[in-house]
Amino acid sequence: MxxxxxxxxxxxxxxxxxxxxxxxxxxxxxxxxxxxxxxxxxxxxxxxxxxxxxxxxxxxxxxxxxxxxxxxxxxxxxxxxxxxxxxxxxxxxxxxxxxxxxxxxxxxxxxxxxxxxxxxxxxxxxxxxxxxxxxxxxxxxxxxxxxxxxxxxxxxxxxxxxxxxxxxxxxxxxxxxxxxxxxxxxxxxxxxxPIGIELAGALKNVYAIASGMADGLGYENNTRASLITRGLSEMTRIGVAYGANPLTFLSMAGVGDLFLTCSSLTSRNYTVGVRLGRGERLEEVLETLGSVAEGVTTAKGLKAITDDLDVPAPLANAVYQVLYEGRNVREQAQALLERPMVKELDLPGKSGGPARALMKKLGIEL
Known part of the structure; x- marks a missing residue:
């Protein structure tokens, strides 16, 4: 070539x-x-x-x-x-x-x-x-x-x-x-x-686990499309609260990678979700996966970040609770479906604290 x-x-x-x-x-x-x-x-x-x-x-x-x-x-x-x-x-x-x-x-x-x-x-x-x-x-x-x-x-x-x-x-x-x-x-x-690129690349793995869980439970195309769209909304909200540019989540690193990772068994994180949705234990899944699914560890770091930022992240929290609190996948899915109606698109009123702190460490004033 x-x-x-x-x-x-x-x-x-x-x-x-x-x-x-x-x-x-x-x-x-x-x-x-x-x-x-x-x-x-x-x-x-x-x-x-x-x-x-x-x-x-x-x-x-x-x-x-x-x-x-x-x-x-x-x-x-x-x-x-x-x-x-x-x-x-x-x-x-x-x-x-x-x-x-x-x-x-x-x-x-x-x-x-x-x-x-x-x-x-x-x-x-x-x-x-x-x-x-x-x-x-x-x-x-x-x-x-x-x-x-x-x-x-x-x-x-x-x-x-x-x-x-x-x-x-x-x-x-x-x-x-x-x-x-x-x-x-x-x-x-x-x-x-780069902060937005990093957040998008890390967070999409958590939503890929959620998408896989839905498929493992037997939900079909409507559900997957809904999860990808709500996942994009949620990761954009988290990113803006962190201090990233919201447009970054419309990039190849954002919606492009999110769509791919949430819809194919080639994705390790999606595969983890599918197997959990089918009832396998996390320990068994990770032992037999054959490679690293970074969404599993990212879910823990993301939970700490969303708690610190006080930003709503129901999908990411549901994944965390399945992975680290032993919650049942089907019960978590039902709880998400029964949440009250909310405004479809919203961004946090306050944003940028962690990014400002990181830029200050680098000697850059925002």
Whole structure:
């Protein structure tokens, strides 16, 4: 395939899971030189010998432009030669990884940092932007970039047309990140609201669990469409209360990813919901899922955020109660259906507290 990239880059992808692997494949096929880091020595050896991922996308052959590295983290000399650091590990492990990697980053010649993880850190309720500020400093946080959108890994490696959102507080860095990824089969749309992009990417996983629960209970298309629409309304309300731009939730990272994740068994979070709706126990579902469903941990962080913001979130609260309070799925669904009538579209009167606090940490006044 013909590349649209201006010049090939040296890229390291931290994470060899489903999404990290498919992005490494896309970048390697776009004429970039890609290293994919794994903490498992057996993975590194297998991938470099067979050019296949033994755990995800097992039938796919990866380009020879990709090389696996690890399990040790790359040292400062290695990082110095890298143009782009792409982070594709679960949010709960990001703080530790960044803290270990920070001494290898040269602030005077900083590579482009792109984050594709989706979630809220459970112990702190922090978004990735804040985790970056805490571990790497405000100057690095202000130029970090975030990619999110409707992008199943199995379709990316088959070069199905895919479109995503890329956002940063720095317009220059958002454009640079877009140029790294942009191809006719992988279109990038830039924005300047990383907080909104992060919230949308994290919250949609919780609503995907709700959508799956409804399907598992036997509800059909009307119900799913209603849940997706009300989920969009709810996550927009939460986002605005947090301090995000409401238009961000109409983006690829917002309604685009929400629709995809809420309507396909390819979605891990939707699958968790379906199985819970059919009566399986959460512990059994997670043990046999085969990969991480970030909506399960995100539901806990989201509950703390909505409580703190005092913003109504009945769908997210119902998911939380099933996951962490042992509530019955069918009873929760019935309770939602019996709620009093409410105004369809509303935004909170007060907004922006957490975002203002985070921007202040970064030295930016809103």
């Amino acid at each position: 013909t590349s649209c990239s201006p010049t090939p880059k040296k890229i390291i992808v931290f994470g060899s899971g489903n999404f990290g692997s498919c992005l490494a494949d896309h970048l390697g096929d776009s004429e970039h030189e890609v290293s994919m880091w794994s903490r498992e020595k057996s993975f590194v050896e297998y991938f470099n010998e067979h050019h296949k991922n033994p755990r995800y996308l097992k039938d796919h052959s990866f380009p020879n432009t990709i090389r696996a590295v690890g399990p040790d983290l790359p040292d400062a000399d290695f990082v110095k030669r890298i143009d782009v650091l792409l982070f594709a590990i679960p949010t709960q492990g990001l703080r530790s990884l960044l803290a270990r990697l920070r001494p290898s980053l040269d602030d005077a010649h900083l590579p482009l940092l792109i984050f594709v993880n989706k979630g809220i850190e459970t112990d702190t309720n922090a978004l990735t932007l804040e985790i970056i500020a805490d571990t790497c400093g405000k100057d690095i946080a202000k130029v970090s970039t975030f990619l999110s959108g409707p992008s199943f890994a199995t379709e990316i490696v088959r070069r199905q047309p895919t479109m995503v959102s890329i956002a940063s507080l720095s317009e220059e860095h958002a454009e640079r990140a877009s140029l790294v990824f942009h191809q006719p089969w992988f279109r990038c749309y830039r924005g300047n609201d």
